């Protein structure tokens with residue numbers, strides 16, 4: 439990264455309806471014990487009917503702007519990372535722009551499933567190599583409750599609805615995004631997929647009857663690759679920057695399953711005290727897991743100026759990667 443760009447502020451928001459594992463016991467053949475043991479999830483929040491990604495995102499974005507001391511008009515771009523946009527088109531970024539009244543920005547949606555937020559940080563930092571760009575909002579938002587099959591116990595217990603936001607801005611040399619390593623591997627494309635509703639298989643009465651408008655997952659395959667993918671991506675940024683796991687103050691991983699997080703941490707030999715975990719309370723919120731876990735780690739005082747962080751993810755596609763950052767160094771409008 440030639441231009442130092444960092445995260446100036448964060449925000450989060452979740453669906454308004456708390457859904458515990460016990461609530462799910464009433465709708466599918468599952469138990470609180472199975473869900474906790476196999477995933478680490480105890481509860482998640484789902485939206486009320488009619489709430490879209492833009493509705494969920496706006497409070498998180500406004501809170502982050504407030505923390506940064508900015509107004510919507512200060513934004514130069516809004517990058518929305520989601521697999522559950524308000525509509526296939528137009529982009530949810532445009533809906534959010536209209537709702538907050540950001541008069542001076544452009545924006546777009548980025549589709550990389552669970553890795554969306556970290557890709558968004560990298561892309562946003564890249565956009566800021568243009569000196570005219572001062573502030574970029576990366577909005578990770580997913581309303582997974584609208585695309586999960588609530589009769590399929592293998593998937594419906596896993597996901598929650600949430601939004602997490604980071605405001606990118608310029609920081610002092612040595613701070614901000616130090617390195618990014620991202621990969622895709624389309625070989626895993628069918629392991630986690632919403633088969634219908636795109637150009638390959640447009641929605642029809644037949645696709646709806648076959649429940650192809652919902653998330654389908656080959657959980658075991660994704661599980662195996664997720665541990666390897668996140669551990670490899672973290673090792674890549676460590677090696678490229680002559681760092682060891684001991685140099686990292688906090689790893690903020692995607693929250694799909696606490697056993698995946700434990701497995702990746704073990705491979706990296708990073709103790710769990712230096713890993714941000716919030717899956718217990720929110721489930722897998724897809725694009726929102728990393729920014730919300732980061733936000734909550736900051737609220738808990740676990741992120742200090744000068745700390746080295748790795749954000750890492752693995753998701754549908756497959757998509758995976760890691761972002762290495764040094765926290766702090768905000769220029770507070772001096773650039």
Ligand code: UT7
Nearest residue numbers: 468469472476552591592595657658660661664694695753
């Ligand atoms: O965020 C994107 C990336 N996604 C992921 O990273 C998810 C990766 N995968 C996983 O986290 C895990 O594979 C799951 C949590 C999805 C599943 O856990 P698992 O330990 O791999 O379980 P399994 O799929 O092998 O199923 C074991 C058993 C099966 O029963 P039988 O065939 O052994 O009799 C399932 O039918 O558990 C059963 N099962 C359930 N039982 C109670 C599956 N879901 C449930 C459930 N409640 N909700």
